[in-house]
Amino acid sequence: MSSAPRRPVSRDRVIDTAIALADEEGLDAVSMRSVAAELDVVPMALYKHVDGKEDLIAGMIDAIVSRYPAAPAGQDWRDAVRGRVLGARDELGIHPWLRTAIESATRRTPAVLAYMDALAGEFAAGGVSYDLTHYAMHALGHRIWGFSPEAFATSTGDAPPPDPETVATMMRTYPHVVAIAQASAASNPSGACDEDAEFEFTLDLLLESFERLHRSGWTSGSVASPRPGS
Structure with missing residues (x-):
């Protein structure tokens, strides 16, 4: 009795396998060797379909970005962008690995450019000038990919709460920082920041500002001024 024929390896299958591996074990687990092992082929067999790890990661990003939902036809431009x-x-x-992959990417692939073009197209469809759209896209920055990087961000995990003496010292030395943390803890019983709420708050704030500038006829030339010493 003959065994079932082996499923042929293709670029799509290589990328799908890499995505599944990253979903399960994280992006660091993805390598030409590990993906080849999942497919039960030698690593060299993958080079017929991807140029190397950088191309593999780019393909993974493309596969996810191409799934981003489009806005319903006729929707207001603010709602469409949002x-x-x-x-x-x-x-x-x-x-979760997608953020790291996007942050470390060094080239804009066709799928990435297509998403950026579609997002810019939502502004244009609402009559927003390309001048303002340019500035708006820069202001949104990484938010167009769904995240907002922060300096000195740390993961608290299951770290124990600070002892009373440390808290007292912090309150004397950094009273406003502590007050913000206390207000956040009071708003969120878990004691952690509500990252989704904070993300949407900033996104809505930016969109409201873009609309106000659009209605006022804003142009970059009207605010540009030379810097001191330039």
């Missing part, structure tokens, strides 16, 4: 950005954020919840 929906696309929050759709990108939803994918981060499904694929």
Whole structure:
């Protein structure tokens, strides 16, 4: 009795396998060797389909970005932009490794450019000038991919709460920082920041500002001024 024929390896299958591996074990687990092992082939067999690890990661990003939801036809441009950005954020919840992959990417692939073009197109469809759209895209920054990087961000995990003496010292030395932390803890019983709420707050704040500038006829030339010493 003959065994079932082996399923052929393709670029799509290599990338899907890498995504599944990253979903389960994280992006660091993805290598040409580990993906080849999952496919039960030698690593060299993958080079027929991807140029190397950088191309593999780019393909993984493309596969997810191409799934970002489009805005419903006829939707207001603010809602359309908001929906696309929050759709990108939803994918981060499904694929936590995606943020690291995007942050470390060095080239804009066709799928990445297509998403950026579609997002810019939502502004344009609402009559927003390309001048303002340019500045708006920069202001959104990484938020178009669903995340907002912060300096000195740390993961608290299951760290024990600070002892009373440390808290007292912090309150004397950094009273406003402590007050913010206390207000956040009071708002969120878990004691952690509500990252989704904070993300949406900033996104809505930016969109409201973009609309106000659009209605006022804003142009970059009207605010540009030389810096001291330039």
